[in-house]
Amino acid sequence: MADLQKYNHFYLSYSGIKLPLKLVGPLELSEIENRNTFFASIEDDQGRVTEIAKVVYNEIELHHHYRYHDDDQSLVEAVITADGETHTIQY
Template sequence: MTRPATTRYFTSYSGTKLPLNLVGEIDAASMNNRNTYFRGSYDASGQLVSCEKVVYGEIELRHDYHYHADGRLARAEIDDGSGDSNVIDYPA
């Protein structure tokens, strides 16, 4: 997996397709006033490589994304906190 270049924070996401579309960006200084937020890590090309829903300081949901060389989604690994990760592969 490509190491994240930046981490950004959001209030929610929109849509149903993967990768999630994080919306309502907030700055890191506002994090002390929030109980729930999404933390997105982006690679150097700006693609979302991981997304976490944080509730009261605990990670409730995590998505990890891997991409084909052309930028299309290749794999989504989804951990809903149950201990069983779901993997969705997208063919080349």
Template sequence: MTDEIRGKCRYFLTYSGVKLPLKLLTELEPEQLENRNTFFRGYFDEQDRLVGLQKLVYGEVEMEHRYAYHANGILKRVEITDADGDRNWMDFDENGEVLNQR
């Protein structure tokens, strides 16, 4: 989880749902992070699509998602890295159906 995620970084308290991409909720201002042990960094592209997120716990990245999209805006690929550094991925077709995963 060392490669920088490109995009505009914003901060959030939590997320909702299980469908990908995750929906980040309760946006925080940078000055609200000082006393928080856990929060999410969301990275957004020029079209305000979530292209990456990181869950930070006590300053360490515990989970990371990276998203890529088809031209029609449907999720094309997600890469998920857990706290142990294990990486899994899923590919989707233009209709959002899973093509393959690991």
């Protein structure tokens, strides 16, 4: 079972193909209790998404971790874990 306590935002889905993923369809915490699939995220104090987890049947199926340049919204690194494999993209 996924530990979702560290996540502070929840969404229905995402749009686009560029990283970081653009999450859409905000959900309240109470709305995820009966959902089979949703996305959970963490934002930093600048409003940038630093982690995304795709949750399917209470298990994390996909995980993204993003690092940004200190002074803007551009990515330095994206670490993506899916199907037991981790891939790192440097920018």
